[in-house]
Amino acid sequence: MTKAxxxxxxxxxxxxxLSGQTVALTDKDGLVDILLAESDTTYVVNFWATWCAPCIxxxxxxxxxxxxxxxxxxxxILVSLDFPxxxxxxxTPFLDENNITxxxxxxxxxxxxxxxxxxxxxxxxxxxxxxxxxxxKRTFVEKALSKNELFDIVKQNHY
Amino acid sequence: MKTILLTxxxxxxxxxxxxxxxxxxxxxxxxxLKNIDGKMVSLSDYSDQKGVIVVFTCNPCPxxxxxxxxxxxxxxxxxxxxxxxxxxxxNDEEISPEDTFEKMKxxxxxxxxxxxYLKDETQxxxxxxxxxxxxxxxxxxxxxxxxRVVYIGAIDDNAMDSAxxxxxxxxxxxxxxxxxxxxxxxxxxxxxxxxxxxx
Numbered sequence: 226m227t228k229a230x231x232x233x234x235x236x237x238x239x240x241x242x243l244s245g246q247t248v249a250l251t252d253k254d255g256l257v258d259i260l261l262a263e264s265d266t267t268y269v270v271n272f273w274a275t276w277c278a279p280c281i282x283x284x285x286x287x288x289x290x291x292x293x294x295x296x297x298x299x300x301x302i303l304v305s306l307d308f309p310x311x312x313x314x315x316x317t318p319f320l321d322e323n324n325i326t327x328x329x330x331x332x333x334x335x336x337x338x339x340x341x342x343x344x345x346x347x348x349x350x351x352x353x354x355x356x357x358x359x360x361x362k363r364t365f366v367e368k369a370l371s372k373n374e375l376f377d378i379v380k381q382n383h384y
Numbered sequence: 385m386k387t388i389l390l391t392x393x394x395x396x397x398x399x400x401x402x403x404x405x406x407x408x409x410x411x412x413x414x415x416x417l418k419n420i421d422g423k424m425v426s427l428s429d430y431s432d433q434k435g436v437i438v439v440f441t442c443n444p445c446p447x448x449x450x451x452x453x454x455x456x457x458x459x460x461x462x463x464x465x466x467x468x469x470x471x472x473x474x475n476d477e478e479i480s481p482e483d484t485f486e487k488m489k490x491x492x493x494x495x496x497x498x499x500x501y502l503k504d505e506t507q508x509x510x511x512x513x514x515x516x517x518x519x520x521x522x523x524x525x526x527x528x529x530x531x532r533v534v535y536i537g538a539i540d541d542n543a544m545d546s547a548x549x550x551x552x553x554x555x556x557x558x559x560x561x562x563x564x565x566x567x568x569x570x571x572x573x574x575x576x577x578x579x580x581x582x583x
Contacts, residue, residue, distance in 0.1 A: 272575075276446045279578060306575050308446070308544040336541045336550075341573040349516035351578040367516075368578075 248316060251304065251330040253340045259302060260343060260356075266298040267359040267383045269375075272344070272352050274306045275319045279369035280353040284323065286372040290379060291327035299383060301327040306352060309333050357382045405514025408570035412438075412524045412531035413512040417472065417502035420489045425470065425500045431529050434466030435561065437554060438522040440504075440515040442475045443491045444482035445577035448518045450543050452495055455519070458539070458554060459499045467523075467558055469499040474510035474518070479580040507581055517576030523557050523567070534561060537572030 251259075262268060271287050273280035284303070291301040303325070307316050312331055320329060334340060341350050345365040348354055354367045355375070362382045370378070406413065416426040430436050439455055441448045459469035475483040485503055492501045504510050513522055523535035535557040540549040557567035 274446075277577060308450075310544060335544055335548075337543075337574045338538060338541060338569075338572040341575070348573070350573045350575050351517040352575060353578075 248305070248312060248320070248329045248331050250309070250333050252332075253334045253336075253343075255330065256304070256332070256334075256340060257343060260358075263360050264298075265359055265361075265384055266300055267357065267379060269299065269301045269379060270304060270344075270356045270358075271302070272304050272306060272354045272356075274352060275311070275315050276307070277352050283353060283369050283371075283375070284325065286370065286375045288323075288325050288327055289372065290375060293376075294379070294383075297383070299379060303327055303329045305329055305331045307331065308335075359384065406512075406522070406533045406536070408533055408536060408567075410533050411527075412522070412533050413509070415472075415502075415504075415509045415512075417504060417509060418485075419500040419502050420485070420492050420497075421500075425502055427470075427524075427531060430468065430470070430531075431526070433468060434526050435534075435558070436524045436531065437462065437467055437469045438513070438524060439469055439471045440474050440510055440513070440518055440520040440522075440579070441471050442473050442480065442483050442518045442577070442580075443487055444480065445518045447543050447574075447576045451519050451539055454539055454546055456495065456498060461555075462558060463498075465558070465562070471497065471499055471501045472504050472509060473501065474504040474507055474515060475580040476507065476582055479582065483580070507579075507583075510579055515579060517574070517578060519576060521554055523554060525561055535567040535570050537569070538574035541572075543574065 259268065259270060269287065269290060273284060287301050287303060305316055309331060316331060337350060341348055344356055347365060348367055351367060353369050355370060357364045357378050359382060364378050364382060412427060414427050416424055419425045427436065437458055441455065455469060455471065473483055473488055477484040488501055488503060519539065521537060521539055522533055524531040525534045535554065537553060539554050541551040542549045553569065553572050560567045
């Protein structure tokens with residue numbers, strides 16, 4: 226009995242270790258690289274944070290979107306605006322708990338005023354905010370999206 | 385005819401409200417809101433001051449929290465110079481239960497806010513100013529007894545770490561006013577929490 230329990234426990238622990246999502250750090254230049262991507266891939270860039278309630282409400286839709294388009298030219302990038310000091314305590318555990326496997330980047334450039342307009346001149350800085358674009362079309366939304374709204378925007382933008 | 389007129393008036397009002405977003409240089413909008421001590425506070429109460437640092441902020445937002453001490457410092461540093469802070473909580477408390485009047489009192493008590501902390505109960509004030517996030521600062525300058533907006537945006541350029549700040553937007557803006565100049569920049573953007581509303 227104890228043995229079985231230990232086996233289960235170690236399997237569970239292994240799973241936790243394996244699922245540990247790695248988060249890439251990004252700065253303004255890294256963000257610009259994403260924004261300037263000139264391709265037929267449709268980028269879905271969501272700005273969010275673990276402490277932002279409306280962001281958390283919609284984050285699962287982005288993961289579903291990622292799963293749905295996994296073999297197509299759609300790339301979901303979740304730019305986290307959690308403070309960089311919270312990476313280990315908050316961000317990584319959140320991603321693990323919620324099975325987020327989409328590409329997550331943690332923004333390290335806190336001089337927000339220097340890059341918000343690069344994402345969209347109409348963005349006030351409130352989150353969530355989402356930019357969907359490819360080399361043909363571009364949509365920016367500064368609000369929480371329903372699953373249908375998100376999928377519709379991508380459907381309209383996607384080749 | 386009357387109906388047409390009314391429709392037209394309604395349309396005009398709608399346009400006015402839809403466009404209501406103050407820009408630097410605009411006349412500030414008067415408000416009369418309940419403070420955590422139960423008394424009403426109006427912008428016009430400050431007509432003997434050189435300016436007012438209006439801060440749209442709230443209890444639970446991590447950015448608002450990260451700036452609480454700096455907002456207190458701003459008030460303490462600039463009260464004597466004639467620029468007190470007035471904090472306004474614009475959040476709908478049904479959507480954001482941490483922002484009830486009682487919780488505002490608690491938070492103000494814990495942090496010993498030396499400035500009024502007003503509840504924008506109807507949310508008309510944040511809409512009239514065009515605030516979109518917390519914290520969102522509107523620096524107002526006295527212009528012969530009424531106020532004009534002279535700076536809109538962030539307090540400084542590093543929310544997480546006050547020791548790493550390079551540009552102190554609000555302090556620099558006040559220094560410009562004191563020197564008889566226009567703030568530069570007069571508008572900045574920052575990441576912040578959305579203002580919680582049912583609309």
